[in-house]
Amino acid sequence: MNEKEQKVTEANAQGAGMAPGLTAFLGVQFAQCLKRRKVIVLGILLLLPVILSVAALVHGTRIPWSELTRAVGVIYTPFLLPLVALFYGGPIIVEEIEQKTYAYLLVRPVPRYQLFFGKLLAASATTLLLTLVSLLVFIGVQSPMIQGTSLAGPSIARMATALGLGTLAYVSLFAALASVFGRSLLAGILYFIIFEWGISRLPVLELLSIRFHLYRILEFAPERSMTEMLMPASIEVEPWISTLVLCIASVVLIAVGALISEFRQYRT
Amino acid sequence: MGRTRPEATVVLDRVTRGYGSVIGLNDVSLSMYPGVTGLLGPNGAGKSTMMKLLTGLMRPGQGQVKVMGESPFRNAALMRRLGFCPEWDAFYRDMSGFEFVSFLTRLNGIERKQAEEMATRALVKVDLRQKMDEPISTYSKGMRQRTKLAQAIVHDPDVLLLDEPLNGTDPVGRKIIVDLIRQMGEEGKTVLVSSHVLHEVEVMTRNIVLIHRGKVLAEGEIQNIRDMIDKQPHHIVIECTQPRRFATCFAPFGDVTQISFTPNGFVVATTDPDACYERIPRLALDNDVKLRALTCSDNDLSAVFRYLIG
Numbered sequence: 063m064n065e066k067e068q069k070v071t072e073a074n075a076q077g078a079g080m081a082p083g084l085t086a087f088l089g090v091q092f093a094q095c096l097k098r099r100k101v102i103v104l105g106i107l108l109l110l111p112v113i114l115s116v117a118a119l120v121h122g123t124r125i126p127w128s129e130l131t132r133a134v135g136v137i138y139t140p141f142l143l144p145l146v147a148l149f150y151g152g153p154i155i156v157e158e159i160e161q162k163t164y165a166y167l168l169v170r171p172v173p174r175y176q177l178f179f180g181k182l183l184a185a186s187a188t189t190l191l192l193t194l195v196s197l198l199v200f201i202g203v204q205s206p207m208i209q210g211t212s213l214a215g216p217s218i219a220r221m222a223t224a225l226g227l228g229t230l231a232y233v234s235l236f237a238a239l240a241s242v243f244g245r246s247l248l249a250g251i252l253y254f255i256i257f258e259w260g261i262s263r264l265p266v267l268e269l270l271s272i273r274f275h276l277y278r279i280l281e282f283a284p285e286r287s288m289t290e291m292l293m294p295a296s297i298e299v300e301p302w303i304s305t306l307v308l309c310i311a312s313v314v315l316i317a318v319g320a321l322i323s324e325f326r327q328y329r330t
Numbered sequence: 331m332g333r334t335r336p337e338a339t340v341v342l343d344r345v346t347r348g349y350g351s352v353i354g355l356n357d358v359s360l361s362m363y364p365g366v367t368g369l370l371g372p373n374g375a376g377k378s379t380m381m382k383l384l385t386g387l388m389r390p391g392q393g394q395v396k397v398m399g400e401s402p403f404r405n406a407a408l409m410r411r412l413g414f415c416p417e418w419d420a421f422y423r424d425m426s427g428f429e430f431v432s433f434l435t436r437l438n439g440i441e442r443k444q445a446e447e448m449a450t451r452a453l454v455k456v457d458l459r460q461k462m463d464e465p466i467s468t469y470s471k472g473m474r475q476r477t478k479l480a481q482a483i484v485h486d487p488d489v490l491l492l493d494e495p496l497n498g499t500d501p502v503g504r505k506i507i508v509d510l511i512r513q514m515g516e517e518g519k520t521v522l523v524s525s526h527v528l529h530e531v532e533v534m535t536r537n538i539v540l541i542h543r544g545k546v547l548a549e550g551e552i553q554n555i556r557d558m559i560d561k562q563p564h565h566i567v568i569e570c571t572q573p574r575r576f577a578t579c580f581a582p583f584g585d586v587t588q589i590s591f592t593p594n595g596f597v598v599a600t601t602d603p604d605a606c607y608e609r610i611p612r613l614a615l616d617n618d619v620k621l622r623a624l625t626c627s628d629n630d631l632s633a634v635f636r637y638l639i640g
Binding site: 082083086087090094097161162163165166167168169170171172173174324325327328329 | 349382385386387388389403404406407408409410412413414416418420421422423424433434436437438439440441442445481
């Protein structure tokens, strides 16, 4: 047995895990996320605020910083971010099962929960990258007009933090839902419509909404509809508490998704 | 002193696995040993279900599955010793054969450089060196099959499960795969090859498992299976001069159950083939009949399979 073969034998004698292959796995998963056709559709959607921003610039309209950052609360947090997360978080496992490539991963000495984490990380990175690039370009385009205006509102760092936490929470949620229900998109869309846009607008129940906590982190107060005016005002929660809530929720959701993936059977 | 048989590396003990109301495997008990075993059965027989149970993609509804003494379901460590070539033609988008195999090799916990060397060696073994840097999407079906085989053997597994590996392969590719499978069997690996084409398996091994509708119909050396089915009518094809007259000579014997004519002779169905084989030359001599050919239509796996599934 030569030295190289000896090393393979030694590697084979090790326990399960893919630490040396982690970068390769993440790299491949990330590349696969970016190569999917949905990138084009989502890219067009993410380009819309940028186009608005360019139009305002061309028109010579000066958008105050506070209004610019308000767009994050109106466009990105409640709509674009969950949408991108839904299309990347939901199908992390389902898509690969449908493409029949998942079996190649399952017959490697990698625990299933590690596969779930790796895929979740790649989906989160893709979601954050696409959303953040859109946001930065959206704001960047307006930068020549911002000078001299009031900088009241959340900083870019705070917005990026909110997007990061929102990404993790939404991707984990949609991945966990897909693990439970098998149908990734349907479960996510139903959750989004029924919960995020329906039930979570009710007092107290809003505490269970990711969007609510993202608003708290951004210290953003959305305008209330006439119906909402009749209901008690939103509960005031400190931004750090909302940050903590999203972190804990993400961990719980990831654990649920990983646990279900661990015991799931794959008919392929 | 007789040779002791090695310990079974793959064991299914009263395994039942269904999909809703459809039964994939039904109370299957089976032991496999180092060497090549052919898993034969028509489409939908339960071959792929067995493969999925052995690779841990699914777990049995009832019974036990053991590979190298361990249950494969959720057993990541066992996967270091197992290689699997699935029947489905699926790959990662835009990857070359080399990228595909080296990526999967790295998931075995092997460093990049070493994984690339191992991937190259595996791809050379399946004769894909020339094309290994080209995208898999440009490969022929046979080349894709060989790529799947390369990822299955790259880490030198002790147990190799190959689901329809010869599907869609050209004659050259077929020879490469068959030779490789034989070689791995000779090296003491446990190789299970599934197929629904009988002659494919016949060239790889004499050790077969026949499966149909989720049940194992027969297992073991082809000869053992033949012995078992000798209780069934055995067909002997006789080509000779004066076939009609010669055929009447067989009618009085109790073991002859049927006589049917072919363009060049006739076929005798007998429940006692040994006696019948002994009788044929004697009767031919007595009746001045010249025998042109004497063949048994049961000597290939097709016949065995026909017998057992009815």
